Amino acid sequence: MSTGAKPSKYKDDAAREERLREIRREAETLGKVSQQGIRPGRAPFLQASPEQGYYGLPALKAPPWKQEIPAYLFVGGAAGAAAVIGCAAGLLSPSDREMIRDARWLAAIGGAISPALLIADLGMPSRFLNMLRVFKLQSPMSVGSWTLVAFSSTAAAAAFATSFRNGGGSLQFVENAAGALSGLFGLGLATYTGVLVGATAIPVWYENVRILPIHFAASGVGAAVSMLELKGHASSPSLNALGIASSLAETLIGISVEANKKPALVPLKRGKSGWVTRLGGLLSGPLPLVLRLIAGSSGTRRSIQLRRVAAASMVAGSFLTRQGWVQAGRASASDPSIPLELPATRSLTTNT
């Protein structure tokens, strides 16, 4: 709760006193105070008013989530998309066993890390099974927990069956069934997180509830494709096409967010959360798109190297994008101007 004092840039009391003397001299001789961080006496200060709310204090509570949640959004999104890729590859390119196997293992590993991250963030990790006490359609967190359980188990089954089957037999059936199911649940896992953060009381999130599932899906597909490319499938034209599609989608979403001038979207553009979101957008949208277009569809070493750079950029971008959105949620919750519908001029209130 306590905010704590900012570390002063003045090294000792004498330096501080000297600064105060300068300010007094300026005030006496010039009748004004130009230095920053000064509120001269009798100036307006934070008040409880229809213009500033209750002393500019937040009207909402910030998300209490720690680093695990943005990390989960990244891992879960990539894992879900990897299962979908594995499913499509199994259906249309069954001869590429290595790609199918790697996609399914990516899904399975992500499906194992995701619940660990979520449980680590719980206030009471020992009670994680309470998530499965009920199934509530109106709670995206409940729907997501059940989706994740279904995804993790089917993705693990698909991965093991793909690795250990020899020819046909019952494991082939397990591979096909579990692969199809993990692809289905993967679609949910890669997209539901958009509703999870979108259907909340946090302005920057709910204003984007329509765009978030598509944004997170594109980010997840981009990350999964890129991880597979970095694993050694950088010459696959299918993955490259998906990489182009997802980075194009991320570019378009980035443009639409930047073009949206609603004040609720400010945390996506300004402050620390703005920097992180924009950097994430650049690394997962325009940069890999341009790199992939330059690389072309040829299989030369140069073009494969370019694609690998694009892939690395996309993975980092997807991670930062999730970080940025969670940080933007925190910044949004601390600003009372949207929920209280305060007038735009709030120069006196502190902004994080």
Added chain:
Amino acid sequence: MTTTAFLTDSTLCIGCKACEVACKEWNQVPADGFDWRGLSYDNTAALGHSTWRHVQFVEGDPQPAHGGNSPDLLSWAFLSDVCKHCENAGCLEACPTGSIVRTEFGGVYVQADVCNGCGYCVVSCPFGVIERNEQDGRAFKCTFCYDRQKAGLHPACATACPTESIKFGEIEELRREAAMRVSQLRAQGFEDVHLYDPKDSSVGGVHALSITRGDPKSYNLPPHPEVPTIRLNMGWKSVGIAAGLMVAGTLLAFLGGRNVNGRTDEHRSQALEI
């Protein structure tokens, strides 16, 4: 069972904080510490996991007869803020464990023995009330003294209030009483009194009504609170679109990949030679 409610009247509140103390004593809520905010005489700042009643100090311009004997003194309005116990409660809808329930008295109650501290209720409350206690791990807020109500008692805060600023009773009776009180105050010349009960929003009204002096915004009460579930349809529709795009995209990519597969194999061998 009757649906019960609070009516908190800022025109009667003297800012004594007896409600905060009574709440903490009865519910054994931990201390908040001693943070000096430097904003007003209120150093508690907001409702939270350890603050279930919070007396707000709204300081206004000096007004004769409000704030003291000197014309230089600020006018003061106090309001004891509390969980609104919404008709459509965001926290209750969002809770994935079913820990948050609606009691037979119409209150919104967190079952502490079920909560696993996921924090989703925290971001789903349009009033910024419920909060996770990072030491304990679980989320806490006003229980509406469910235990006392079950035993036929009034909540601790309403019992302790020395000026009857906090009234407790049947909700429709209190709504009538609130309307009467507002018209009475207006007749006495208090033009700026408001009843805060957002019935026309998706929250559908609250079980903790407030009469405020001045704009409810000054008390951090949102003019149009919305329960987050109203955005579920939009969100899930987008999930459908996103999933469709993912299916179409991956299928097209691998269908296209199959057609150029022969070419790719050549490229692959070329790449290996280089």
